[in-house]
Amino acid sequence: MLNENTIAIIKSTVPVLEVHGTAITKRFYQLLFASHPELMNVFNHANQRQGKQQTALANTVYAAALYIDKLETILPAVKQIAHKHRSLGITADQYPIVGQNLLQAIKEVLGDAATDEILNAWAEAYGVIANVFISVEAEMYKEAEEQQGGWAGYRAFRIERKVQESHVITSFYLVPEDGGAIAAFEPGQYVSVKMSIPDQKNTHIRQYSLSDAPGKPYYRISVKREDSQPGKDAGVVSVYLHEQVKEGDVLWLSAPAGDFTLDLKETRPVVLISGGVGLTPMVSMLNTLVDTNSDRPITFIHAAQNGQLHALKQQVEEKIGQAAQAKAYWCYAQPTEQDAGTYHKEGYVDLPWLQEVIPSKDAVYYFCGPTPFMAHINRQLLEWGVPAADIHYEFFGPKGSLDEAEKEPVA
Template sequence: MSGSTAVLTQKTIDTVKATVPLLEMKGTEITSHFYSLLFSRCPQLLNIFNQTNQKKGRQPEALANSVIAAAKNIDQLGNILPVVKQIAHKHRSLGVKPEHYPIVGENLLAAMKEVLGDSATDDVLSAWEEAYNTIAEVFISVESEMYEESEQQYGGWAGFRPFHVKKKVEESDVITSFYLTPADGGALPDFEPGQYVTIKADVPGEKWLHLRQYSLSAAPGLDYFRISVNRETASGPFPDGVVSTYFHNELHEGDTIELTAPAGEFTLNHSERPVVLLSGGVGLTPLMSMFQVLVRNQNRPVTFIQTAQHVGRHAFHEYTKKSAEQLKFVNYFAAHDKVEGWAVTDSYVQKQGLIDADWLRPRVPGREAEYYFCGPLPFLKAMKRILLTELQIPEEQIHFEFFGPASDI
């Protein structure tokens, strides 16, 4: 990828980098206008994009961050390769194809021109068109390899594949697991613990299809996939989650849904270091897959720290507790915002309130471990700050996953 800038002239590089201050001021305004243009001109793309993320402003903000990062690194695009791979996994999972890129480029440039006005000179637009096409070529190349690998692996497939809901299990007041088996009776591919699948939901009464990405919450190598879905309830001006409500209320055992093959970069590495898993709420789902693999392999000490609002929101507690009781290499601790009910007398629930460095430090192996954490944005920010600045964990041993479009933590 680092060599892909060879086709860019120095004038293009300088012009794009010079737009960084403008983009930092007006980036989200540009990307919000971009999505408005895109969907008005190509409404069929509403079948791909998450409309909830659009309404909450997450997708425009995430795209703005990506555009700014590209502008800052246009002379060294290799610097953003990890982000490219992360986004490419999502694109492959959603079914983004090469023919989508010219449509996106045309509307992104139109949005820049309309929002920036006189600042969007012909030189600026020409430079950004050249830069966009170069970056698009990189994405198309990376995604092409991912599509090929996904289809050609044992049990793999292209596009969406129908699955039956074999079993539906309530894990907490808000989280329900769905055990999914291929409708064609064929094999399942292996996957890396921590990966996700994209589900296609045709919700009654909704004009467009809804695609959602859910982490696989069970270990690979089984005869089913498992996803554990959090019921998204109304918050402020935003109503109950369309897809999660449909899953909880309308999707039953024996029903059929379609999904794409597993994808994602947030995966358990193969070092021999001890592992620490830190989850906030439903962020435990990819970590549960990792935990099951660690329990099965019994080759690395593991500490699982789960946080939840209260007992009604705490999923998989009994399973994790039983594993810790039976296996010497497993440690388990939990923290609740409000300790009540069975948690009052449960020795594994050891804290009320937010995790802090003083509570965490004696419960983890320190700098010798690999740390994986997942949860809502405030949880991610807190964990990264504690691990980096207070526990002095090397950054290369810290791994985290966003649910939804990536933000800057």
């Protein structure tokens, strides 16, 4: 436990972290990769280049300082990050390395303002925070390995089927190369895929939501092809999966992880809203509800540019048809002539339309998609008076801010 003096010092740095947090974390990653280049095999290079990882870490450090005397307040955020760490294979012996470079970054960015007293307080506080993460992650590693069909690290899965779902999304049906059982998962969770790509210096790891219900003899991921550019990391993995990987090839997967999950104990109506490839965890949730004969009313809403970019449409419609209490609605921003009669709304999802197609506001809401889309949906639901406790969403990649995303265009 931290003493009162250390807590007071840490709290005194909160205003500084609010201003300089991202500069500190940017410098931190520079120092980290310079001293331990092997860690470039763990982190998503595209998120680094785009600044997403630096911003996410800055927000975490800020929250830790703000609630240093009440760390239980940030436990949900700790668990969310811990799921990512367990999925990536972050180990306890890497935490001292992180601490050393984080303190060095604080010292360099703040200069004379980073007194010995402040640095010593942060060193002590970091030790406490790191131990929280290590403890939570140790339990997750144990559960992932010891559950039926579970495993440690990465396991080889063979691509049994590769199916093009739209012009930009392809599904991969994955079965264990060793022929053994596979771990169950909660609808909404993801797996990490580790890939060594020719002509790429480092290993790449990406998380992909599982897009079918648990209990099948396979895992399914549905991957959107992202545009790649020479010298850029964004799209490297998805393009390789789409263009080079074929049926019979092997992918290396970590056990399922993630805290964005469908509450199967809930009995109220459920509303699933997605944009673009954000439908993947939503389809997993829908399939689970129908396959388990849930009597909960289900409203499934998906937004896409047009029918050519609308993946898994037929599968969702077939699944909806198996449940009398389920309805699906499509919203196309820019429908083509071929889409005539195949969608329910042109333009963007808005509150009047949501109020029209959702039978009752008293429901549990899950949504996923591009961050500006999620910010828009979140604002619509809050304006309607939906309690924040009934609203659940998932960021693809490092956790961002829906408030900041409000400034970006929805499409």
